[in-house]
Amino acid sequence: MTFPGSPLFDCQSDCTIDVICGPLTKWFDRLHLQNALQDWEIARQFLHRYDDSPATFRQYRGELQCFLNYLWCLGKRSLSNVDNEVIKRYYKFIKNPPASWTSSTIYRAFIDAECGRKPNPQWRPFYQPGKSGRYRASQSRLNAARTTLTAFFRYLNALDYVAKDPMVDLSRRDKRAKTVAREESEPTYRRFTDAQWQCLFQTLERAANESPRYERHLFVLVTMKCLFLRVSELAPRQIDTEEDRIPQFSDFRKQDIDGETCWVYNILGKGDKHRAVTLPDAYLPYLERWRRHLGKDA
Missing domain, CATH: 1.10.443.10 (Intergrase catalytic core)
Incomplete structure (x- = not known):
């Protein structure tokens, strides 16, 4: 299975489709999903609110790129059709994503091209270093997803872009990482005695x-x-x-x-x-x- 998605947002949140160049617009055309481009634009506007907070912007950009790729490529839905069940399935997905969605190297989302900037075909939403086995989401990764999506859907709900906030009724079990052996799930921190x-x-x-x-x-x-x-x-x-x-x-x-x-x-x-x-x-x-x-x- 090949990765069907694409990076969506460059390191600057005020980028536009025209600035990013043609390859991304062609990818949207191949999606054949109504309102996907409108979803992208409102997500870009949401990220633009955090231009002055680089760390928050980077986290939100990474999480939204992952979520929107899942929503459009696998869920075949637009943001206006997201409900609690979609979010639950997304949490199950990020706990155990397909190998084609992971990479052993961190790649930039966009690279320079003759026309300006273009999506990097080597980019993947999940990073699994080396050959350490199948990707397993940490609790901090799930917490980052919760924080991002909570802020994002509050924003959409305030704009009446979605009828109901799907994050409200998410259970604690959905937001927890799988319990595994300590040596697999928790890094070892060395501290001075x-x-x-x-x-x-x-x-x-x-x-x-x-x-x-x-x-x-x-x-x-x-x-x-x-x-x-x-x-x-x-x-x-x-x-x-x-x-x-x-x-x-x-x-x-x-x-x-x-x-x-x-x-x-x-x-x-x-x-x-x-x-x-x-x-x-x-x-x-x-x-x-x-x-x-x-x-x-x-």
Whole structure:
């Protein structure tokens, strides 16, 4: 069985059929499915809403390309005819897709051509690395599908493009990955033991005592470990206002909690939401040390 589908959206969501070039329009013609091109256009408009969120755009684009290929090529339906049963069958499909829908290499969806851009014939909706057997969907993969389709059908329902949101009545069983042996379904994550962390801290602290060049390394490691931060919560990053948010010493403040005064680190975290992390007493000497290294009052 050959793969009957095609990549649908380039890396830029504001692409149009004319920009993408003729091969995709010819593929739509071969589908012989009414409203498929209209479905594509409304999906493109949905993706356009996430141009300013690259990670969300990439996830939504990947999931919609997979879902629409299934819907048109195998389900032989348009979006207006999607119901709860279609979604259930789609979840069964992505848990165990045909080999022709998978690839052992990740290929770009679109490649350069004389007329502009064209669909890459080597692209596939599912990635199975190496020769590690048949593709098996992880729980994170199913969660990504749920998140994408929930947002997408809410959008379609708000526009009255679909009569009813088919994601509402989806059961938990449909959204769960198959239970398999742990070594097949869950990756193994290597983590430091307490003894290894202690050895790392001691080695880095000794290096910082011998050379100031390691002071920054020591401060970053201790801060990330003691305060359980994401990298983006300690490093400069761009926020929704397209301004650079740079962490400062003023983010460390005294705060009254339950009648007691303590030090906290105020964070602009995931989703540009504020939260405060209480500083452990054992962390304060490292903060003071870093300030002294920078020539500031402890």
